[in-house]
Amino acid sequence: MRAALLSPDPIRFHAGLPGGSGAHAGAPDGSREGPAAADELWLDVAIHPGPTVLTCTFRPAHRLPEPSDEEAGGDVPEAPSVAPLYRPIALAIALSEAVTARQVSAVVMRELLPAFGGRRLAIYLLQDRRLYLAWENGFPAGFLDPFEGVGLDAELPGVRTLTTGRPLFFDSMERLTAAYPGIALDAERGSRAFLPLIASGRPVGSCILGFDLPRRFSTQERAALTALAGLIAHALEKAQRYESEAALARGLQHALLPRRLSAHPRVETTGRYLPGTQGMEIGGDWYDVVESGDGLALVIGDVQGHGVQAAATMGQLRTAVRAFALGDRPPDEVLAGTNHLLIDLDPGLFASCCYLRLDPASGVARAARAGHLPPLLRRPDGRTEVVDLPGGVVLGVDPRARYPVTEVRLDPGAVLALYTDGLVERPGADIDDGIEGLRAALAEARPPAAGPPLPALADLLTETARRTTDRPDDIALLLASRPGAGSGPRPSRPATGPHPP
Template identity: 40%
Template structure:
């Protein structure tokens, strides 16, 4: 297609369809990407018709070339250097308009037989105005078209640039002045869109392309430029509102999945696309994160397989058109009549849009939208697609950062929590921790299950104020401190008081709330303390729920001498205990009272036969959380086989070990434990002897039979823990006792008690021992030596 500029008396004829391999100015310019200015041709007729000048200017470059612009002028000297520069800037404006109209790139040839000349309407709309500005004097040579674009009558124009600047909107004037008054650094073609106000009051958008000519002294001399009406390129009001809604939605997207959901909604609803895919670019591989619709038959096999693969990722080079688009970083639109390779053609037989997602001077992903029915891409759609690509790219980078930080915070949080809960006699405990989705920082919620002596277990849940590394640090310290105080054998109120003083002494601005419940797994009796925390919720075997009420003390770390009241409760077998943090029951749209009521209702409706499902039911299905959530559940079943206990207060006599063995022999005979009696007596003798020799004060021996295990425990008043020798000097007279205990016991250890310690040993018994079926036995309390047969105890 040929467009003549000015009034030419003789057209320059070319064929309607050309090949890139042809030898002609048009083909040469399109093939090389450089303007071609051939020498003037001979007169067109024998009666001395003047020669004409011809120029061919490529439209676009590389894979994105759109075609070629051919210009013809009368006379052999129609295109001097100034006019050539102006025409090149005009060609750039043509490229912008063609891209806005959705003109697909041409790569195989110039035009197709029977194809309408889409550039015809573009050239007729542009009609640019040209000017030459003398930078020293401010005088400007402007054609009539330029003046009419500014709303100035040609006959009233005084030839001064100020007349044009006076029509510019004040907000856009500084940017325009930087073009009119360039410095030495202003090189190459520069582009600007600005507004002018016409005499009628109407605002008009204009697009300026200009180039500075440099004088011999290296200073700017003249400014050459073309100006076109850019109103068609500006988004309309409804387009702006669409982009604003898209930007708002993407600003709230905190995960990659959220970004994909927003983009899919924008393209499916606004442009009525039939399918949308979003993929991240990781290195040279595309990782597909979103496919909509998700049905397998809606996608080519390669795309579906890459999305569903265990290790997803398709090399971008496997899709050549995709790789080229990612490299260029520009939006590519293919109408229904474009030949595409099978994997791309299946995405949009009626039209395909490929949106590289740019961010931080690189491409971070790609979005593909396809239509089944023939689809024409108008300027408005192209504007929306370009805006979607830009905003989605920035949102994708933010989401990656959020995901990485959230994963790091979650990993830190989980590393401070118990890796697994202990198996409990007479009950099943489960726990859940969910990090907040609305923030990036690690939280201070924690839980713990602490086995204690004599069949008691402590259940702890707490929450440190704030979401930060400092809160996580305090949380770890509080959990460790409460566990240490509990294992020492302190009562619940003492444990919480000690933890409170410790946090006060840390001189931190943070405080912590905690609920501590100590439960006797054998009898079902519980003692609990609340320090500013939510009350425990209990579900009885009949399904009724109740909040355990007690006087609430202040949070830990507020008052050094705070008092914490201990309350009691009794659990029947089949009861369920629930401890939680406020993230489950309180949010911006839910008050605490209503949240606790919902917890009670969920606990009552859940099936206690499966504590894991019960915990999941309590958490609910909310996808977004304003705060962390910690949940600890215990189903108390009661002990099917009650432990049998016997105790002996050891006197400090020369034959104290003998009396301890006699007591043990009587107890084993009563419990009908015979096969491992020699082993038990030897362990008792060594533990009691060590306590008497190496400590002062009271020594106590306790025997506990639980199932097929016999536990031997010796309490003394020394905090020093016995250590097994790494090597043994056989000439030494001592040090072999702990080696014997270690060799004979299934397991053994030492735990601190208030003011002392307990050294314990467990010995496995044969499963046929009849002690398992014996009636409940009262604890034997010995206060002196036994005068029975000493030989029977040996």
């Protein structure tokens, strides 16, 4: 569909009918080998672009005439430039998926430059009345360095186009030097377009397009580029707001996560947190260890959504849970009270939570969960299982919700793992498979008493996630263990906040 929006000529491809099968039915190149019945499972689809609509035609693939030798392998003349017919909707569709300034710039380079035959691109963003390079492609190395941070009083076309709000087109490099004597040139031949990036009347930056050969910018091309510059400006403005909000959310979440977990001489705990790396994927995952009477409360939770609101709601819930835990309230009352608080706050979000109150002397934990993933327990002999922990609905939905309490025993040398869905959920995969993978990884690791300490085990369980550069969700992990017989008491380790991705 995007190709049809960009091209003045019909776009053709083959599409398989649902349920199609057969040895030759899966050939997307329209192969005619095999019986006709197999070909009948494929349709030849043609999309014809128009000024305001797209028209589609469908024909059985086996009814198409055989291609001639010239069509199959002969030279095809170069298609005319699509610049006069470039549709702003094509760029708008691509820009809708970009959430950072770099992603917006990459879309411009991928979508806009080829359509107009451009070879060079530079995008500058305005900050404190100075222009800073956000993206460049095709210019000689170091050529743009002297222009970094130029003020709005500089006599340069990239500055003038922004201060006046008018695009500047130069059909040749001679015309550019005539208008701006002494300006540094990156090439002897070519043409340039300087476009103002203005969104909602607010200057955002400027965009420079470079072409290898002199060219006349037609009235239609000038109008199209000016309109497209407006789309780019709005996308960059949105990206700047997005990135500012992401920085605020990261700072808020970092401040709200525990710097040090409550310690007990008979229990070792450690936590890990990894933020998401896709756009604004700063979520509401949290973990905590709180003194509760003569025991410890182990908590992990996940607020729905991402951004500042999710992080702020997480902070409110964490504070509420800590207050209930410090009062040594039973797990079901902790979750019920937190549930009522979230409903009263009415942020439009819900949250999952798992809460365990551990008696360090006996190893007995009384646990309850609200829509959260079940804990994992590795026994001293290495057997690892998903804890059968009946639960109630997520927090913030039903004011009458009840949260049953179950006893879990943490023997000396055993390890209890609480985690959020970001650690086990993968796009297109069943979450049960992810939980099973984490269970297997926990089972295969050596017990802390015989091998690496608990922090090293936490690093091992999050190693794959830390190496993943494109994490769609944030991750929280909390591990707890009671030292085995013969090993001295171990202090709890400092909590690990946002981990390097």
